[in-house]
Amino acid sequence: xxxxxxxxxxxxxxxxxxxxxxxxxxxxxxxxxxxxxxxxxxxxxxxxxxxxxxxxxxxxxxxxxxxxxxxxxxxxxxxxxxxxxxxxxxxxxxxxxxxxxxxxxxxxxxxxxxxxxxxx
Amino acid sequence: xxxxxxxxxxxxxxxxxxxxxxxxxxxxxxxxxxxxxxxxxxxxxxxxxxxxxxxxxxxxxxxxxxxxxxxxxxxxxxxxxxxxxxxxxxxxxxxxxxxxxxxxxxxxxxxxxxxxxxxxxxxxxxxxxxxxxxxxxxxxxxxxx
Numbered sequence: 001x002x003x004x005x006x007x008x009x010x011x012x013x014x015x016x017x018x019x020x021x022x023x024x025x026x027x028x029x030x031x032x033x034x035x036x037x038x039x040x041x042x043x044x045x046x047x048x049x050x051x052x053x054x055x056x057x058x059x060x061x062x063x064x065x066x067x068x069x070x071x072x073x074x075x076x077x078x079x080x081x082x083x084x085x086x087x088x089x090x091x092x093x094x095x096x097x098x099x100x101x102x103x104x105x106x107x108x109x110x111x112x113x114x115x116x117x118x119x120x
Numbered sequence: 121x122x123x124x125x126x127x128x129x130x131x132x133x134x135x136x137x138x139x140x141x142x143x144x145x146x147x148x149x150x151x152x153x154x155x156x157x158x159x160x161x162x163x164x165x166x167x168x169x170x171x172x173x174x175x176x177x178x179x180x181x182x183x184x185x186x187x188x189x190x191x192x193x194x195x196x197x198x199x200x201x202x203x204x205x206x207x208x209x210x211x212x213x214x215x216x217x218x219x220x221x222x223x224x225x226x227x228x229x230x231x232x233x234x235x236x237x238x239x240x241x242x243x244x245x246x247x248x249x250x251x252x253x254x255x256x257x258x259x260x261x262x263x264x265x
Contacts, residue, residue, distance in 0.1 A: 003140070026136050027166060061139075064163055064235040071224045071234075097155040101242040108217060109224040 004060075005029065008036040010043070016051040017044050022058035025066035034069040041076055044086050052086055057093040057118070067102060074110035089114045123188075127178030135166045138179060145181075146188070149264060157181075160243040160260050161190055163235035168192040171200040173254060183264075190245070190260045197254075204256055207233040208249040216241035 004023035011018050019040045025033055037054075044052050054070075062070075077088055088110070092099045094117055107113050124142060126134075143158035161179060168177035172194040182189045196204060210233065211219055220237035236258075240247050245260035 024136075027132050061159075063166065064238050065166070067238070068234060074224075097152055098159060098242070102238075105217060105220050105238075105241060106224070109221045 017049045018053045020055040024060050025062040027063045027065040030065045033066050037073040049086050053089045055091040057091050091116045121183050123183045124181040129175050130169050130177050156243040160239040163239050164192045167235050168194040171196045173197045187261055187263050193257045195254045196256045
């Protein structure tokens with residue numbers, strides 16, 4: 001079992017912005033994760049992205065403190081008006097047991113979030 | 121039977137170490153069980169440290185033939201006691217997913233109770249809190265499959 005620290009990377013694919021999170025999102029990683037999601041949000045708005053994909057297939061764990069970073073991001077998206085609102089799609093890996101449970105709750109809160117579940 | 125116990129001046133890095141050790145210890149039951157209990161230990165210990173008035177906290181995991189119980193204890197500052205009592209009241213008798221989602225819907229700056237809600241919903245553990253002056257004990261119980 002590897003215990004790599006959180007790493008984030010952003011890439012553009014047409015009108016889709018992909019932010020990839022790998023490793024373990026421990027509580028100490030909150031500032032880094034929140035900053036990465038905040039930047040993705042503003043980049044999506046500045047460049048009129050239609051979709052932001054959060055690729056979490058390599059994210060082995062996220063503390064509730066780090067889940068708050070996603071919650072804050074979804075609050076920001078929910079506050080956008082019609083044309084400005086982009087689609088959020090999460091790529092998940094059910095082999096990480098926390099993901100189906102956490103994502104089920106997150107999508108109950110943010111119903112506009114779509115989940116693509118697949119093995120990495 | 122006490123399966124695991126730790127107390128003293130603990131920091132955030134200790135929380136991660138405890139989660140990994142608890143997961144390793146609980147894997148003798150099942151991987152799914154181990155991940156749920158380890159996550160719960162992580163969230164409860166992190167809360168105990170965060171709410172501690174003096175920087176000290178304790179965590180203990182007890183096993184019976186039927187269930188596993190996680191207990192955390194810490195002394196809390198008055199404002200944190202009020203917050204924990206409020207969470208305890210809100211959690212009483214409510215559907216775990218409903219409580220968890222309500223924590224997400226709260227102000228993104230302070231979605232109080234998110235960690236507790238996660239333990240109740242994702243780890244499927246029954247949560248109880250007791251208060252003795254400034255001492256707080258949080259218990260989470262799950263049946264052994």
